[in-house]
Amino acid sequence: MTTLARLSKILVKNYKIDPTRLTLDGPLEELGIDSLGMAELLFFIEDEFKVQLPFDPVALPTLGDAVRYIDGLLAAQHVIEPSTVAGVVPPASPHRPA
Amino acid sequence: MRRVAVTGIGVISPLGCSAVELFVNATAGRSAICRIDEPWCERLVSPLAACVNFNGDEHFEAPKLRMLDRVSQFAIVAARQAIDDARFDMANADRQRVGVFLGTGMGGSQTTDDGYKTLYADQSNRIKPFTILMGMTNAPAAWIGIEYGVTGPNLTYSTACSSSAVSIGEAWMRVRNGELDAAIAGGAEAPLSFGALKAWEALHTLASEDPTDASTSCKPFSKNRSGMVLGEGAAIVVLEDWERATKRSATIHGELIGYAVVTDASHITRPTVVGQAAAMRAALQAAACAPASIDTINAHGTGTQANDTVETAAIKQVFGADAYRIPISATKAIHGHLLGASGALEFVLSLLAMQHKVLLPTMHLELASEDCDLDYVPNCARHEVKINTVMSNSFAFGGTNAVLIARSAQ
Numbered sequence: 365m366t367t368l369a370r371l372s373k374i375l376v377k378n379y380k381i382d383p384t385r386l387t388l389d390g391p392l393e394e395l396g397i398d399s400l401g402m403a404e405l406l407f408f409i410e411d412e413f414k415v416q417l418p419f420d421p422v423a424l425p426t427l428g429d430a431v432r433y434i435d436g437l438l439a440a441q442h443v444i445e446p447s448t449v450a451g452v453v454p455p456a457s458p459h460r461p462a
Numbered sequence: 463m464r465r466v467a468v469t470g471i472g473v474i475s476p477l478g479c480s481a482v483e484l485f486v487n488a489t490a491g492r493s494a495i496c497r498i499d500e501p502w503c504e505r506l507v508s509p510l511a512a513c514v515n516f517n518g519d520e521h522f523e524a525p526k527l528r529m530l531d532r533v534s535q536f537a538i539v540a541a542r543q544a545i546d547d548a549r550f551d552m553a554n555a556d557r558q559r560v561g562v563f564l565g566t567g568m569g570g571s572q573t574t575d576d577g578y579k580t581l582y583a584d585q586s587n588r589i590k591p592f593t594i595l596m597g598m599t600n601a602p603a604a605w606i607g608i609e610y611g612v613t614g615p616n617l618t619y620s621t622a623c624s625s626s627a628v629s630i631g632e633a634w635m636r637v638r639n640g641e642l643d644a645a646i647a648g649g650a651e652a653p654l655s656f657g658a659l660k661a662w663e664a665l666h667t668l669a670s671e672d673p674t675d676a677s678t679s680c681k682p683f684s685k686n687r688s689g690m691v692l693g694e695g696a697a698i699v700v701l702e703d704w705e706r707a708t709k710r711s712a713t714i715h716g717e718l719i720g721y722a723v724v725t726d727a728s729h730i731t732r733p734t735v736v737g738q739a740a741a742m743r744a745a746l747q748a749a750a751c752a753p754a755s756i757d758t759i760n761a762h763g764t765g766t767q768a769n770d771t772v773e774t775a776a777i778k779q780v781f782g783a784d785a786y787r788i789p790i791s792a793t794k795a796i797h798g799h800l801l802g803a804s805g806a807l808e809f810v811l812s813l814l815a816m817q818h819k820v821l822l823p824t825m826h827l828e829l830a831s832e833d834c835d836l837d838y839v840p841n842c843a844r845h846e847v848k849i850n851t852v853m854s855n856s857f858a859f860g861g862t863n864a865v866l867i868a869r870s871a872q
Contacts, residue, residue, distance in 0.1 A: 380524035396525030403591040404528065411588070 367413075367431045367438070374408050375427075388428035399423070409434060415441050466637045467707040468715040468868070470548025470700030471810055472540035472648070476512035476693050476797050480543065484797075484807075485814040489843045491825045493677035493796040495691050502656045507663055508671045510679050511654050512693030512798030529592050530605065531570030536696035536803075537602035537650035538609060544646065545610065548700040548712060552610050561614035561642050562607045563633035564698075565625030565649035567802035568658060569599035575655035602650045602696075614642055620802065623762070624723075625649055627805025627856035627864035630699065631721030634866075637701050644706070648698030649803035662692060665731075667766055672826075680799075681826040682763035682792035683770045683834040690764040693798025697806035699813075714871040716813045719851075720749025726861030733769055733857055738762075738776035741863035742853065746780075749867040751851060753781045756788055756867070758821055758847075760812045760854040761838075763792025764799055769857065774834045789839045789847075791815070791822040805856035809866050812852040816870050821847050 365373075368388070375381045381395050397405055402424065406417050409430070415437040424430040473480060476494030477487040487494070494512040503509040518527050518535045530538070541562075545552065552560070573596040580586050595601060600618040607616040615636070619629045626649020633645035653659075662668055669689040672679040681687040699715075707714055722744030726737035746753055762773055770792075778785045793811055800807055815822050820843050827840040854866045 378524070378528065396523060400529075400595075401525055407588075407591050 367434050370412055389426055391425055463638050464640055465704035466634050466718045467702050467704045468699050469702045469707050469712040470544035471715055472543030472698040474514055474536045474540045475695040475807055476514055488793055488811055488822050489820055491823045495677050495680055495798055497676045506659060508668055510671055510691045514695050531573045531596040532652035533570055533650050534602045534605050538605050540696035540698040541606040541646055544698040544700050550700055557611055558613045559643040560612045561645045562603045562612055562616045563629040563645055563647040564603035565619045565629035565802045566599055566651055567622050567625050568653045570597035571653050571658045572655045573597040575657040606646055621862035622858035622860050623801055624805055624856035624858035624862045624864040625802035627866055628723055630809060631864055631866055633701050634718045634721050637703055644702040647701055648806035650696035651801045651803040652694045653692055653801055654694050678826040680765045680795045682765040682795050682824055683830050683838045684827050685829045685831045687765045689766050690799040693800045695800050696803050697810045716816055716868040716871050719869045720745045720867035722748050723864045731859050733772045735772050735775045737863050738773060738857055739779040741865045742780045745865035745867050754784050755851050756853050757849045757851050759788060759790045760808045761790050761792045762855045762857045763794055771833050774836055785836055789821045789837050791839050792824040793822055795825040809854045812854045813868055816849040816852050819847050820845055
């Protein structure tokens with residue numbers, strides 16, 4: 365299953381988001397996940413992808429940003445190949461949300 | 463001083479999720495107390511509770527629901543009902559002159575319980591990110607303020623079982639003195655987690671299960687009473703400056719005319735006749751009422767040995783010979799003890815009883831205790847009774863005794 369599919373599954377299951385609204389460039393805030401909601405989504409991401417996130421908050425405005433960030437973590441923390449849209453390595457020191 | 467009208471009522475209770483349903487069931491004396499069915503119930507000596515039939519999914523979008531402990535869900539939905547009932551136009555109100563006053567004893571206790579389970583039972587460090595904001599005691603009030611853009615005072619009172627009588631009374635004082643035009647006031651509680659039930663059980667205040675019918679296990683003022691049964695829910699009222707309310711032709715459920723809070727300052731759990739009586743007297747004084755003008759009392763009436771005896775003695779001390787004539791209702795027998803939401807729920811029941819000219823029954827009272835010899839309206843409601851003035855008592859661990867007095871709007 366791709367990173368996008370696994371992340372979409374979390375969003376549909378836990379946030380009851382209509383799957384047709386899930387697009388890579390769609391802002392997560394429009395789906396009801398603001399910077400506070402992101403704190404919880406990152407918690408689910410850690411569990412689902414078995415990755416460890418940095419202690420500082422991470423700003424991921426869109427679903428695509430989240431997918432690329434997870435793929436970067438997977439590449440850095442696991443030997444397996446990330447499954448994804450564009451395997452971009454996450455920034456070395458993630459910036460804080462505004 | 464201004465007069466204060468109650469213009470809106472909202473209820474999420476074990477006896478129903480609307481004022482109408484609550485009142486119909488309270489009048490009929492239908493008990494909401496039952497055996498609870500959870501995997502951990504076998505570890506409880508007496509697995510009883512009064513639960514609310516409530517599903518948060520029906521009231522909130524999923525992303526928001528994830529941030530709401532059950533106590534906040536109850537509070538928000540009850541507040542929506544109250545504001546709708548009042549037909550209160552928040553958009554055109556001066557929202558800095560509106561406040562939120564909420565009572566809760568245990569706040570987000572389910573969330574706290576879940577957190578402990580993760581840490582200590584599961585030996586995991588994966589505490590959920592929303593644990594603080596869901597568990598914090600002022601979350602229910604804060605969410606109500608956010609939902610309606612209310613920028614006046616947003617205050618949470620935690621005085622155990624009198625929390626929401628205190629919150630309504632403190633709101634009343636601010637509307638009365640002109641500081642606020644209106645207040646959303648009441649209480650919410652969701653204490654039916656395993657941890658909370660077990661902790662209450664350890665204190666030996668909970669009722670043992672009636673061997674023939676679990677729903678009758680709470681028996682206020684009865685000779686064979688054995689304690690209280692925990693319940694959950696929320697009750698919220700809209701308090702409004704009387705002139706403002708009449709000017710906009712609001713329906714007025716009653717007038718809140720008196721409130722007092724007097725503290726025992728003697729023992730952390732044991733109630734005192736002196737403290738309870740002083741609170742009733744002070745409320746009568748605040749309301750400028752003679753004791754004889756009280757038509758009925760909604761008692762604190764928990765069904766514990768200590769409370770019911772002390773409350774009866776305190777009522778006698780305040781009302782003298784009139785104590786034997788004033789009907790007293792103890793509705794916790796059927797809706798359970800909602801702790802921080804109890805005072806508000808019983809205040810609402812008092813208003814509804816007055817509006818509908820009904821004396822609510824004290825259920826499961828076959829034989830009263832020798833030292834409980836007043837008229838408790840045993841087992842059957844009385845109809846077509848003219849009620850002008852009601853008193854609602856709420857007493858608490860910690861010794862905070864709060865009393866509210868309301869008068870008919872007619």
